[in-house]
Amino acid sequence: MHARLVRSAAAVAVAVTATLTWAPAASAQPSEPTPSASAAPAETPAPDAGSVEITAKDTAGDVLPGATFLLLDSTGQEAGRGKTDALGKLTFPGLEPGVYRLKETASGSPLHEVVADQDVIVTPGATTRLSITDPFKAAKVLLQAKDDKSGKLLPGATVNIGTGDSTLLTLTTGSKGTASGELPVSSRKTQFWVKEIKAPAGYDLYEPSKTFRAGPGVPVTVTVTNAQTATTPPPTQKPTDRPSDKPSPSKPGKDEDVSVPSASGTPTADKTASSTAAPAPAGSLAHTGADAAPWLIGSAGVLIAAGGGALIAARRRRTDNSTDDGSSES
Numbered sequence: 001m002h003a004r005l006v007r008s009a010a011a012v013a014v015a016v017t018a019t020l021t022w023a024p025a026a027s028a029q030p031s032e033p034t035p036s037a038s039a040a041p042a043e044t045p046a047p048d049a050g051s052v053e054i055t056a057k058d059t060a061g062d063v064l065p066g067a068t069f070l071l072l073d074s075t076g077q078e079a080g081r082g083k084t085d086a087l088g089k090l091t092f093p094g095l096e097p098g099v100y101r102l103k104e105t106a107s108g109s110p111l112h113e114v115v116a117d118q119d120v121i122v123t124p125g126a127t128t129r130l131s132i133t134d135p136f137k138a139a140k141v142l143l144q145a146k147d148d149k150s151g152k153l154l155p156g157a158t159v160n161i162g163t164g165d166s167t168l169l170t171l172t173t174g175s176k177g178t179a180s181g182e183l184p185v186s187s188r189k190t191q192f193w194v195k196e197i198k199a200p201a202g203y204d205l206y207e208p209s210k211t212f213r214a215g216p217g218v219p220v221t222v223t224v225t226n227a228q229t230a231t232t233p234p235p236t237q238k239p240t241d242r243p244s245d246k247p248s249p250s251k252p253g254k255d256e257d258v259s260v261p262s263a264s265g266t267p268t269a270d271k272t273a274s275s276t277a278a279p280a281p282a283g284s285l286a287h288t289g290a291d292a293a294p295w296l297i298g299s300a301g302v303l304i305a306a307g308g309g310a311l312i313a314a315r316r317r318r319t320d321n322s323t324d325d326g327s328s329e330s
Contacts, residue, residue: 049093052122054092113136154203173200185214194211
C-alpha cells in the first residue's frame with residue numbers, strides 16, 4: 001500500500017511538471033495572428049485640393065450680387081453651384097485638381113446679360129480667381145424718317161448711330177418709313193448721336209446731328225425730318241423751236257422800213273405813205289416800202305379819176321347855170 005501511494009504521487013508530480021512546462025513554451029513562441037479587415041493597409045492620401053473664387057461685375061464696374069453659377073467637372077457632373085454675395089463674390093472650395101467648366105445661368109439683374117461658358121483649371125492647393133463681366137442688355141431702337149411739313153413717313157433714309165468717334169449702328173428706313181435694331185450700351189444711361197447720310201428720294205439731307213439717351217433693354221424712338229427739294233416751276237407756255245410766221249408789230253424785220261418823224265412831227269414823204277392814204281385794215285400786216293408802191297399807184301389813179309369826174313361835173317353845172325340865166329333874160 002505504501003508503494004501504491006508513492007506511484008500515485010509520482011504520476012501527479014509528472015502531470016504538474018508537464019503542465020508548467022507547456023505554459024512558458026506557449027508564451028515564448030506565440031503563433032502569427034490571423035489577418036482581419038481592420039488591419040488592412042491604409043489608402044494613398046489624395047493630393048491637396050484647390051478652389052475657385054468668382055467676382056461678378058458689369059461693364060460700368062459695379063458688382064453684381066445674386067448672379068448664379070454652375071461648375072461641372074471633366075465628366076460633365078456637377079461639382080458646385082451657388083450665387084454671388086453682396087460683394088459679387090462666390091467660392092467653390094475643396095476641388096480636385098483638373099479642368100472644370102463654368103456656366104453662368106443667371107445674371108441676377110434685369111439689365112444684364114450672362115457671359116459665355118468658359119473652362120477653369122484647378123491646381124493643387126491653390127485658388128483660381130476669376131473676374132466675370134456681365135454686359136448690359138442692348139437698347140432697342142426704332143428709326144423714323146418724316147416729311148417736315150406733312151409728317152408723312154419716308155422710305156430710303158439712311159442714318160448712322162454711334163457714341164464718341166465710333167459708329168455702332170446703321171439703319172435704312174423701309175417701305176413703311178421705319179427701321180429697327182439693337183444698340184449696345186455701356187451704362188445705365190448712354191448718350192448717342194444720329195447722323196443722316198442719305199436722304200429719301202426728292203428730299204434734302206437732314207444736316208443737323210441730333211443726340212438722344214438710351215438705357216439697357218429699354219425701347220427708344222429716333223426721328224429725323226426731311227424737307228422736300230425745291231424745284232423751279234415750269235414755264236406757262238411751252239417753248240417751240242419754230243419761228244413765228246408773223247413778225248411782231250413792235251419788232252420790225254431786218255429789211256423793213258420804219259417811219260421816222262420829221263422835225264415838224266410829220267412823217268417824211270420818202271419814208272411813209274401819203275396822209276390821204278386809207279389806213280390799213282385791222283389785223284393786216286404792216287406794208288413795207290416795196291409792197292406799198294402798187295397800192296399807192298392804184299390809189300393815185302383812183303384819185304385822179306375821181307378828180308376828173310368832179311371837174312367835168314362842175315363844168316356841166318356851170319354850163320347849165322349859164323343857159324338858165326340866158327333864158328330868164330330873154
